[in-house]
Amino acid sequence: MPTEPPYLRIAAALREEISQLPPGAKVPSTRQLASAHGVANATAAKALDVLRREGVIRAEPRSGHVVAGQHAEVESKRPVLSRDRLVRAAIAIADTEGVAALSMRGLAARLGVPAMAPYRYLSGKDELIFLMADTVYGETGYPAREPEGWRAQLELVARTLWSVHRRHPWLAHLVPLTRPWPLPNLAAHNERALAALSVFGLDAADLCDLNVLFYNHIQGTAIHLERERHAMGTTGITEDQWMEKQARGYAALTGSGRYPVLARMVRDLAEEGYDLDLDHLFEIGLQALLDGLAVRYPVGGAVSGRQDQGS
Incomplete structure (x- = not known):
């Protein structure tokens, strides 16, 4: 399991030390904390900021940080x-x-x-x-009136779930599709999707496959929300800056003559401008998926499922 950030460990240790000190006692400086814990000054400063926001310490002009006299009052009001x-x-x-x-x-x-x-x-x-x-x-509910038709119903579920992942990018990384959790509030979304898919008259296995495929589009796209944020945090550079750093590598690929379609696409994108928009990709992917369902499982027509996948 991931360990907690160093600044929180330092804050916890310092909080314990401070509990034994009287109000007004001097707190170790940023530099002293950094040296004692073997971290950067920025990390030590972040630990001090945690305690300052909690009201445990306060900044004193020309003195650094001291134990706050109102600490007991803060504790009583917590x-x-x-x-x-x-x-x-x-x-x-x-x-x-x-x-x-x-x-x-x-x-x-x-x-x-x-x-x-x-x-x-x-x-x-x-x-x-x-x-x-x-x-x-469970943060987002549904209107009391159900939209008409399986397609509109699936669009509503998909966009509702996408909005949840948009607000909480970490959600898509918790568990693989192969090991789902029995979450009551997720089951409520699944129930609506399954009800819409049931119009195709499929057996349980095919119905489950389509529901997993449907959710996979949402989760699979949402995974990149957190990955981009993590990449930005660890590298400190934006998407555009990243692509600029890769320019030489792509120039070698597209200039080799081995990938003419890729080369043409990259050239056209450079001229026209392009931003990879995950919201846009979610929408066009959703419509492509629903278009495919409409063709493969025409309501009232012949149903083809697992049994004829090899044909």
Whole structure:
């Protein structure tokens, strides 16, 4: 499992030290923390910022940081811990930093509670992530009036699920299609998709295949939302800057004469301009999938499924 970010570990250790100090006592500087923990100054500064936002420390002009006198008051006003609060806080961390940044200890540190406090409400990180996924799948409902026709119904489900993945890019990376979780709120989306697909009169295996294929288009496209954010965070360069760095490599490929169609496409895109838009790809992929279903499974016509795939 991924470990918590270094700045949260430093914040937790410093919080424990501070609990033994009186108000006004001087807190180690950014440079001292960085040296003691073997991290960059920016990481140490981030740890101090966590404690400052919690009200545990405060900045003093020309003195650095000191233990805040109002720490006890902050503790007394802190909202009561609950399973829902833990899940919501974990979702906020995953939305901004990705699931890799999430840990039980780090979550406790973010909420300013003892490291073991979350375990009073959750068995561990696996249960936490399960509840996070179910919670976000339940954020968006459906109109009371069902749209007419299987195609409109599937479009509604697809766009609803896409909006969920758009808000929570980490969601697509949790589990493979081959090992689905029994999430009640995801089951509600699946039920609508299956009801729309049932118009084709397929057996259970074919119906399951189509439902998985349908969801795979959504999840498979959404995976790249988080991957791009991760790439941006680790490399510090944008998509355009990345492509500029690859220009020499693509020039070698397209100039070799071995890939004429690729060369023509790259040349035309360079002249016309092109931005890879995942929202656009989701839409054209959805329409292509639904067009294919309409042809392969005409309502009221001959049905072809697994039994004739080899023909």
